[in-house]
Amino acid sequence: MAATCAWESSEETGQDALIVKFSNGHVKNAEKLDFKLFKHSDGVNPRKKTRRIVVAESDRLPYVGSNFGTGSLQCNNMGRYFVGVLDKRTMKMKVHNAQLFNMLPTIPGESTENENTKKDETYREKVDALIEAFGTTKQKRALSSRRLNEVGNESLQQAVELAATNVINQKGVDALRNEVAETEALTDTSLFLPPCNPNADKVEDVYPFDELLSPNEFDALKDVGAKMAALTPEDLQKMKDEKSPQTVLRHLESLPKEDAARDRQSRCAWYLSFLIKASLQKRLSFKFGTEDGCPRMIINKVLKNFTVESFHNGTLRNTVSSSMRMKVAAHCLALLLHMGDQKANLTLLHRDIGITDARMMELAKAMGLKLSRQSAHSKEHAGTTEEHRMASLVLPLVQYNRPMERKKRRRMN
Structure with missing residues (x-):
């Protein structure tokens, strides 16, 4: 055995x-x-x-x-x-x-470069050597002047390198890279727009829903969506008192009666609320959202797509930068189009996410949406109305021209 x-x-x-x-x-x-x-x-x-x-x-x-x-x-x-x-x-x-x-x-003493080999002279160095030996007085004076300028350029370059080194030592390479990335992202809005199909035949296919929430991610929101669908008027009033996002409350107050449409709308409302909550944070941890019952698949999606990884004191941080907040706003706007029959309230969204009205308008224009205004009742002052900016998706997409700089007037003689 x-x-x-x-x-x-x-x-x-x-x-x-x-x-x-x-x-x-x-x-x-x-x-x-x-x-x-x-x-x-x-x-x-x-x-x-x-x-x-x-x-x-x-x-x-x-x-x-x-x-x-x-x-x-x-x-x-x-x-x-x-x-x-x-x-x-x-x-x-x-x-x-x-x-x-x-x-x-490994062979000891082996080197890829031969230190005794003389560096090949360039064509300019050969010409300079000929001028020094056989050139005229004017040519030699020009050569001396050019070399003095080269020395001045080298001194300036060394000063610039020293200043750059001091800045890098103070801020760190990662911080400087993040600043450059954020600046480039804020100047180019298209870097954080959701996937778009401008040649689609239907408006709902321009920003496909499956690109915002994949079928597996949508299925993972079944339990939390059911809790949203079961909210009572008292629960909604409590959310209003707790200053919950107005964008989410508007859709929860008008959930469809039909079961399939109500389930879809409630899942989207929960995901929209989670994105807005994440955009208001400075840093996200891997435990973010677990107390609310958020599926791990959704947490990983938000950490991967809407945060910037940075290294600090031996740990990795997931930071929500300014460019990432704009990316969240773009995805929330695309999701609101599917939730509101291809219409969205820009005023409520920019208030909930915390970006300026001008940024939200730039975002809507970059997505090719049609802009309009609509009167709405003010929540702060009862009995009064305020003007809300609205965005709608129509085909073909609206093309906005960037404002050109005003040309200088010609001086009349």
């Missing part, structure tokens, strides 16, 4: 097994190789703390392998590998996580 063995996990120790493969042949005497393992000194950065370098020294050549960079094996990223070590005395096998390393030979 064959003996049986028990499996034990070794994740408690945190030690991984290393499997090395030599690229130029087989090792005859592995015992004579001196192996060393080097870990990255930054144990906080999640992108660097897992970096490892394995060095194997022999009498002839040293071999080096790493799990990062161009020489690493890509199979480590495609799957997981395990190594089992059997203790014949206890008949227990410990299973270790394994990493594969490709060992490449």
